[in-house]
Amino acid sequence: MLDEILLRVEKPARYIGNEINMVVKDKCDINFAFCFPDVYEVGMSHLGLQILYYFLNRRSDTYCQRVFAPWIDMEAQMRSHNIPLYALETGDPIKNFDFVGFTLQYEMCYTNIINMLDLAGIPVYARDRGEDDPIVIGGGPCAYNPEPLADFFDIFYIGEGEVYYDEFLDMYKQHKKSGGSRHDFLKKAMSIPCMYVPEFYDVTYNADGTLASFKPNCPEAPPKIKKAIVKDMDSVFYPDKQLVPLIEVVHDxxxxxxxxxxxxxxxxxxxxxxxxxxxxxxxxxxxxxxxxxxxxxxxxxxxxxxxxxxxxxxxxxxxxxxxxxxxxxxxxxxxxxxxxxxxxxxxxxxxxxxxKSSLTFAPEAGTQRLRNVINKGLTEEDILNGSALAFSGGRNRVKLYFMCGLPTETDEDLMGIVDLANKIVDKYHEIPKEERPRPISVVASTACFVPKPFTPFQWSAQATVSEFMRKTKLVKTSMTKKQVKYTYHEPETSSMEAVLARGDRRICDVIFRAWQLGAKFDGWTEHFKYELWLKAFDETGLSKDFYACRERSYDEILPWDHISIxxxxxxxxxxxxxxxxxxxxxxxxxxxxxxxxxxxxxxxxxx
Amino acid sequence: MNKEIIRYRLKFIKTDKMRYIGHLDLLKYFQRAVKRAEIPISFSQGFNPHQQMSFSMPLPLGMSGLSESVDIRLEHAVDCEELKERLNRQMSSGMEITDVRKLGENEDSGAALLAAADYTVTLDRKIEDLEEKLTETALDAEWLTEKTGKKNKTRTVDIKPLVYELSSQNDITVHAKIATGSNANLKIDLLMKYLYDKMGLEFDYLKLKVTRTELYKREENGEFTPL
Structure with a gap:
């Protein structure tokens, strides 16, 4: 059945495994599905996957296999032919695995996680899982605020995987042998300092919607979960080979x-x-x-x-x-x-x-004042001198990355973006005409600022979608030099990203509802449907602005306060x-x- | 002094999961395998040097090939058996080098020589009295069919002269030897569609299992021999 389907989808090699250096094993005690909630070409370019794949597979008792989000066409085929989500190495359905681990690299992948669990036939909400279901575990940078996903995961691993996975898997093997329950294992797992098990914590809210309390509900649950880090990078495991894909991926x-x-x-x-x-x-x-x-x-x-x-x-x-x-x-x-x-x-x-590739600078902000605010050490002098050096070496293309909507930003800072781009053009024209055979090209782009947990801006309000639009329009209309091209990100995605980055547990239901309404691959501009998310907020009775655009006070309990970095x-x-x-x-x-x-x-x- | 041109022709199998990688990806796959195997391959001159490697005929995605062929040029001679072994150590399941032969100084490339190919097609259903139906079809003077060319223009072509042999087995398998290469070329799907249409059957190419079993050159006496 799979054979016929594969010929009907784009890039069937996404779904077959068989890459160079793929690990092949016989039956193992522990089956671990390493899930990357985005398309194959993105996931296969991710270093963390390459490291953890070989790290886990170096254990003779563990078989780590890979799973990626099937693209829209493949998902449709799988659903219509009742093919459950399977792992690439063996083709086995991941529902039968011991662990289903998701790496959380980007907030806009969250609906893909729900979709993959559903495709696998694994209950989406952790509370609905039984003894025969896999343990769903999350890790990676987005796990530092696990709350918007807390209802869907059994465990979050906070920090770098090389540190505690051995201890964790040994513990699991022992537990499986002694025939203990899922619930008992989750409790036991909390003896490892970086393991967060959401079900053992209770949250209450104030009338204004802020957190009133966040407390462990059993003695085994530590009040603070501590991130795990590798202390010695020279002795830590690093693979001596890499999975080499059979098709072109983002980074080959x-x-x-x-x-x-x-x-x-x-x-x-x-x-x-x-x-x-x-x-x-x-x-x-x-x-x-x-x-x-x-x-x-x-x-x-x-x-x-x-x-x-x-x-x-x-x-x-x-x-x-x-x-x-x-x-x-x-x-x-x-x-x-x-x-x-x-x-x-x-x-x-x-x-x-x-x-000669183009020259890239990331000043992030248009004026020195705002660059000081964000502590970006790059000065205008650095950029102009660097450009001059590069121009004299024959380069003629410059890319500039900025953010808009940064805390304390004024229109003057936005005009600074225009100024800086213009000054680079002027710098190029300082070179005698006969020594610059080609015209200069400057591309300035702005991304929308998204306040993130565990940054000094974690309390900051994000600009509203309409403010972002006004700001980018201002920059756009002020860019008058023909040598400068201006591009900008659509603010709707960044607005949702801000909610998912700093959300609390109540956001779980919004994500679930958005997925039910059809949201997936939200990180892909062509698939992001803002109106579905607005509808999901509407139906769950929560306010998007409460999460994205509200300035928080220092004494407010933040949803990620129980995590220690x-x-x-x-x-x-x-x-x-x-x-x-x-x-x-x-x-x-x-x-x-x-x-x-x-x-x-x-x-x-x-x- | 003129440097001797050292070339080899590799025959290989591409089947199972490896059917799902296309021609450009296969090229990349071979380039990496050659690197890992530390084969002393020659590089082209110029700004963007690439390995001297040329496939006789791309195999369409989804099709198995049992006797595909690629020519490579090396910097110095390597024993054929050793070359085969070193490359096979780098092949994934579904890929295998079956034969390596050193080419003579004046031998043409596989792509230039290629004249025909054998295909085995497993049909999506049994067709009663298939062999008789094929024999009957063979009596027609012309096999006219619509062919979509460049710019989506369709034109009517007679494909009969491009079909050298046609037979069947157990009412479910079709064998065909058809013109393949730069001089005259017939795609197997076009032939199969013609036959299905002729028999008044619904045609879905993706439901057929197609294997290319051999690639041929044409000798001066008109005989086909494997590349």
Whole structure:
């Protein structure tokens, strides 16, 4: 049956497995379905999946298999032929697995999770699951505020998977042998400090809709759940091979994880706080790693992965050695998230000998005042000098990334976006005419600011959809130079993202209702249906603006207060106040900000 | 000094799950396998060097191939058996290199030589007296059918001269040897649709199981021999 269906869908190779380096095993004690709630090509490009897949499969008692969200056409075929959601390795329905684990990378995937559970024939609400159903577990960055998904998950794992999964699976095996109940296991799991089991916590609300209390309802449930982090990045497991897809995916390349965390402390950036402290890998570790990954994959590109590669202390050494090792084999080195300076430009020149790619800056805000508010250390001078350097090297295309709707933003800040783009054009024209054969092109784009948990802006109100529209229109009409192109994100998606990012447990029903009404693949512009979400809010009697556009007070109980990332609330309040005053905070290497992450006993805090 | 041109022709099977990857993905698949196997492949010159590798005929997505063919050029000679073994260590289930042969200096590429292919088609239903019906059809002087060409223009073509052999088995399997390649080419789905239409049966190509079993060149005496 599957054979005939596969010929009727787009890209059937999404649904067959059989990739290079796929793990094949006989029967195992523990069957783990690793689910990525987006389409195959996106999920297969995700480093976390590649790491955890081999990490779990290195255990002889565990078989970790992959599951992705079937695309709309495949879902329709599966539903009409009663084919339940299956794992790619064996084709077995995931309903029969011990664990169904979802990685939560992006809020707009939430309806896909519901859809996948439903397609699998697993009760969507955790409370409806029985002894024979899998344990549904969530992890990844969005798990740091698990509340909008709390009703659908049995457990959330907070933090980095390499730390406690062994202990957790050993515990499960023992429990299965002794024939204990599901309920007992969930209680037992809470002895691991990063495990959050929502059913063992009760929430009450005030008349104004804010949280009145959030309390454990059994003695085993800890009042605070602590994120797990890897202390030593050189000894931690890293795969010596990668799954190599049979079809083109978003990133077809070897990925080297250079470090976790970021020293910068940009105040809008959740990743910059939840992955604290910065922990680097040694360049030698990375080189060793790259050899086996390249040999076992046949990839033609190596990418360095981190939040800010230029901040890697051994960056020059690593880049030079990689180039030395691989340029003769025609393997490219890709360097995302670089700060533009003389060295990075020279490096880019050496890496991409043929095609000169465009230059990318992320000033995020249009004026220095607002950049200080968000603690983005990039100055106008940096951008103009960097551009000038690049122009003299023959480049003529610049991309600029901004956000609109940032806290304290005024129209003057928005006009700053226009100014900056214009100044770059002027900078290009300073070059004598005969030395610039091609015209300059600047593309400025704005994304809508979404306040996230565990950032100094977690209390901030988001701009309303109509405010966003006014702001982007203002920028658009002010962009008059023909060399500058302006693009912007539609605000409706960002507005929903803000609700899902900072929502509480009541949002579960909104997500469920939106899914019932037909919402899925909300992260895909062509599939996002705003009106369904508005209807879902309407029917559940909740207010979207209450979650997205309301300024919260410091003493309000936040839905994610029971999760500890090791950065104190006091620090965030202090940062929020400094933001309002336009004061910057130095990066972790320049001066310790006393955020609290030093308690983990590792990384940049001890350099 | 002129460098000797060292070329090999690999025959391979592509079936089961591997049927679901298209031609461009297959190319990428082979390029990576060659890299992992550390085969000393030659690269083309120019700004964007690529491996010297050319398939004789793309296999359509969904179809099994039991004797597909690709030519590769190497920097230095490698023993054929060794080449086969090293590549087979890199093949996923559903893919297998079945034969490796070193090509003579003046031998044409597989793509240039290709003249015909054998297909085995398992039908979606038993058709009573299938063999007789085919024999009857063979008596027609012309097999006229509509063919959709470029720009979605349809034209009427006679496909009979492109069909070299046609037989059936147990009322459910059709074997066909048809013109394939750059000179004359007939697609198997067009032939099957013609036959179904002729027999007045409803045609859904996706319900047929199609296997390409052999690729041929044509000798001077007119005989077909495998590439």
């Amino acid at each position: 390349r070897v990925t080297l994880e250079v470090f976790r965390g970021c020293i910068r402390g940009c105040r809008f950036c959740q990743a910059g706080y939840i992955y604290r402290p910065v922990r680097e890998k040694n360049a030698q570790t990375l080189i060793d790693c790259s050899r086996s990954l390249v040999a076992n994959s046949g990839h033609e590109e190596i990418s360095l992965s981190s939040l800010s590669t230029s901040d890697y202390r051994q960056f020059k050494e690593l880049a030079n050695r990689l180039l030395e090792l691989y340029s003769k084999d025609k393997i490219n080195i890709s360097l995302p998230s670089l700060r533009i300076d003389a060295f990075s430009l020279e490096l880019m020149q050496r890496v991409q000998e043929v095609r 090791g950065v104190s609330k006091k620090f965030f309040i202090n940062e929020a106040e400094k933001a309002k005053a336009g004061e910057v905070t130095p990066n972790c290497r320049a001066e310790c900000g006393m955020c609290g992450a030093k308690a983990f006993g590792c990384g940049v805090c001890y350099e």
